Amino acid sequence: MLIVVALTAVGVALRLAVAHQSLFADELSTRFIVAGHGLADVVSVVHTDAEITPPLFFVLAWLTTRPGLTPDLLRAPSLIAGAAAIPLVYLLGVRTVGRRAALVGAALTTFSPFMVFFSAQARSYELMVVLVLGSTLCLLTAVEQRRTRWWVAYAVCACAAAYTHYTCVFALAGQLAWLLWAHPEARRAALTASAAAAVGFLPWLSGLRGDLQSPTTDILSALQPFDPSYVRASVIHWAIGLPDLSPRTRIALLPGTAAVVAFLLALGIGLAAFAAAAVRGRLRPNREVVLVIVLAASVPVGEVVASAVGANLFSARNLAASWPAFALCVAALLVAAGPRLGTAAAGLAVVAFAVGGLKLLDPDLRRPDYDGVVAFVDDTAAARDVVVDGVSAAPAGVPTAMDVEFAGHHRVVPLGRPKVRYDPFRILAAPPAAGDQVRRAAAAARGGRLYLLLAPEGPLQAEAIAAVPPGYRRVETRTFPGINPIRVLVYERPTASGA
Numbered sequence: 001m002l003i004v005v006a007l008t009a010v011g012v013a014l015r016l017a018v019a020h021q022s023l024f025a026d027e028l029s030t031r032f033i034v035a036g037h038g039l040a041d042v043v044s045v046v047h048t049d050a051e052i053t054p055p056l057f058f059v060l061a062w063l064t065t066r067p068g069l070t071p072d073l074l075r076a077p078s079l080i081a082g083a084a085a086i087p088l089v090y091l092l093g094v095r096t097v098g099r100r101a102a103l104v105g106a107a108l109t110t111f112s113p114f115m116v117f118f119s120a121q122a123r124s125y126e127l128m129v130v131l132v133l134g135s136t137l138c139l140l141t142a143v144e145q146r147r148t149r150w151w152v153a154y155a156v157c158a159c160a161a162a163y164t165h166y167t168c169v170f171a172l173a174g175q176l177a178w179l180l181w182a183h184p185e186a187r188r189a190a191l192t193a194s195a196a197a198a199v200g201f202l203p204w205l206s207g208l209r210g211d212l213q214s215p216t217t218d219i220l221s222a223l224q225p226f227d228p229s230y231v232r233a234s235v236i237h238w239a240i241g242l243p244d245l246s247p248r249t250r251i252a253l254l255p256g257t258a259a260v261v262a263f264l265l266a267l268g269i270g271l272a273a274f275a276a277a278a279v280r281g282r283l284r285p286n287r288e289v290v291l292v293i294v295l296a297a298s299v300p301v302g303e304v305v306a307s308a309v310g311a312n313l314f315s316a317r318n319l320a321a322s323w324p325a326f327a328l329c330v331a332a333l334l335v336a337a338g339p340r341l342g343t344a345a346a347g348l349a350v351v352a353f354a355v356g357g358l359k360l361l362d363p364d365l366r367r368p369d370y371d372g373v374v375a376f377v378d379d380t381a382a383a384r385d386v387v388v389d390g391v392s393a394a395p396a397g398v399p400t401a402m403d404v405e406f407a408g409h410h411r412v413v414p415l416g417r418p419k420v421r422y423d424p425f426r427i428l429a430a431p432p433a434a435g436d437q438v439r440r441a442a443a444a445a446r447g448g449r450l451y452l453l454l455a456p457e458g459p460l461q462a463e464a465i466a467a468v469p470p471g472y473r474r475v476e477t478r479t480f481p482g483i484n485p486i487r488v489l490v491y492e493r494p495t496a497s498g499a
Contacts, residue, residue, distance in 0.1 A: 004106055008086045011110040011119075015082045018120035018360050019075050022370035023401060027074070027122040028394040031404070034062050035069055047207045049214035054204060056163040057124035074122040081130040082119020086110055088133040089324045095140050096288035097332040104331035104346045109324060111350065111357035113242050113254060118320060124165045125320040131161035132171045132321045136295065139175055140288075142193075143186050151193040158193075159200035161321075166208070167299060167313065171321040172197075174298025175291065182287040226312040235300065237316040239326065240356060244316060249483055254365055255356025263352035266334055269345040273337035289332065295325035368393070369480040370401040373488060376478055377451055380490070381410060384448035386441045390415030390434070390460045391453045391486045402453070413441040415453075416460050434460045435467035442469045452489040465489070 023031060033045050042062050046055040057077055064076035072079075089109045093102025109115055118125040135157035142150035161168040172194075179190045224230060233244065240263055242249045251260060285293075299322035303314045334345040359365050368391065377387060389412050392400030402412050415438070417431050441450055450472065454461045456479065468491055476490040 003103060004087055004090045007106050007110045008083060011086045011116075012079075012083045014111070014116055014357055014360075015079055015119040016072075018116055018366075019072050019079055021071070021120070021367040022372075023071050023074070023122065024367040024370075025393050026395060027071075028400060029398045030058065030061060030122040031069065031074060032398045033058050034065055034074065037062070047210065049210045052211040052214050053124055053165060054163045054207065056160060057127050057165075060127070061122060071122070075120055078119055078121055078123070078126040081126040082115065084130050085115065085119070085126065085133065085324065088130060088137065089327060092133060092137055092140075092292075092324065093328050093331065095137070096292045097328050098335070100335045100342075101328060101331040104335060104350065105324070105328040107346075107350045108327040108331065108353050111353040112323070112327070113240070113353070113356040113360060114238060114316070114320075114323060116357050116360055117242050118317070125317055128161055128165040128168050129320050129324060131157050131164055132168050132295075133324055135161060135172065136175055136291075139179060139190070140291075142189070143179065143183050146186075146189075151189050152196075155193040155197040155200070159197040162197070162201050163204065165321075166211070167303065167318045168321045170299045170302030171295055171325075173302070174294045178287075178291045178294045182290070224312050224315055226307045226314055231304070231314055234314060234316045234319070238319040238323065240353070242316075249365070254359050255352060256359070259352040259355040262348045262355075266345040266348035266352070267330070269337050269341060269348075270330075270333035273341065274333060277336065292325050292328045292332070296322050296329045298322060363481040364483075364485075366482050368482040368484045368486055370405075370486075372480045373453060373486055374402070374405040376480075376488060377406070377410065380476075381451060382448060383409060384446060385410065385451060386445040386448065387412045387451045387453065388415055388438055388441045388464065389413065389453050390458065390464060391455055391484065392417075393484065411441075411444055413437050413444070415464060434463040438464050438467035439469060442472070447493055450491040452491065454487050454489065456485050456487045461487075 029051065033042055033051060037045065039059065039062055042058050043055050045051065046053070046058050051058075060077040061074055065073045067073060086106050086109050090102045090106040093099075093105045097105070115126070115129075118129075135154055138150050138154035138157055142154055158172050161172065176190060176194055180187050183190075236251055237244050237249075240260065241251045241254055244250075255263075299319050300314075303318060307314045330349065331346065334349060335342040337345050370392070373391075381387075387402060387406060387410050389400065389402045392402050392414075394400045399407075400414075406412050414431070415434050438450070438452070450468065452464055452468075454464060471493050472491040473494065474489055475492050476488075478488040478490075480486040480488070
């Protein structure tokens, strides 16, 4: 257990380091929902089709941000869940694939870029992962001890998982199907507890109906075409990388080619040992190993089926509930190669994941440094200066990081997106032309400075620079690294400095 404690400490330190980064993308929607609302209002907003995720994470984020609306406190439910996932994976591994494989699975969870990223994100994925782990452990304990309290705990965890993210239903269905097959004597108790969990979810059925009918579902399906290449890329990113947030998060960069080769070599050793054991007739997987396989496959298979008949649910992030079981399957495969070869293979895999996890601290692979940009503008800009924001990423209609930070003391002109109308997830109008926005910003500055925030290689950069009115000259350029780098171009009129 000392090794598990040490792994958990390392995992917590890594997750806390990543959690200090700027809020990004869908996290800004979480901030919008939590900020300035009472608890009842938070649930009410989530109940509309403005948000297509159930309310539990938002309720917890509202509670953790009562001392202050900082990124760390907004991400606190995910951080706590991410810390808990490491020992829970170990405990599930001990009950299913054995102690050695459990340790390897816990080590993979500690360093996994995918798990670290969601442990430091103000969204519901990591909380869902932990609740599914909890429901599985409670299920196994209930079967073993046959005590009502464990069936109650199982029902509570399963219901809470459903209130966290809808995609957990595939993992919950998989573990229930496994129990009905593996433990006929517990079928009645399992069905009763599952029915109780379903009854607990009934108050949210109207919210589920609204989410299924939300235009966001159709928008996401259009942005994520359900085809073999997309499915393959999603599975690869889920297994060893990050959700595909930008071209800079490609597997070749994170975890990197060397780490991928090491992981594939480890898998090759495990598969060779597996094939040899199969030829010799030594493969006798027990019921618990089958459970791990079912949990690892249930979400990908369930989402493939659902996406084939309806809107596309398949994405790397939506596979999160199956990640711990995937790690335990990999760990079991590696240690099965034997004491020496299995240890070497497991070591290769852990190193590959550690390389990827630690790369999340690389300045070029961090979330965009909005905080650095805000600090620079605040330190150098006067009250009349105008910010032209062409880099903020947020769901349509949600205030961006720049909108929030500069509210009341700097005017922000959006570039490449519609004006914010505080209506989350809705595409309200086509964005104005970039050149027109830059000219409007210059008029609003009344001779003050222009701060152009642009992506160095983005499509808006050339058009925005070309639209800067005559009489302005560039006086400073700053580049802030990240998965989406930000270049700040400062323009002023020559007479402005003399004034």
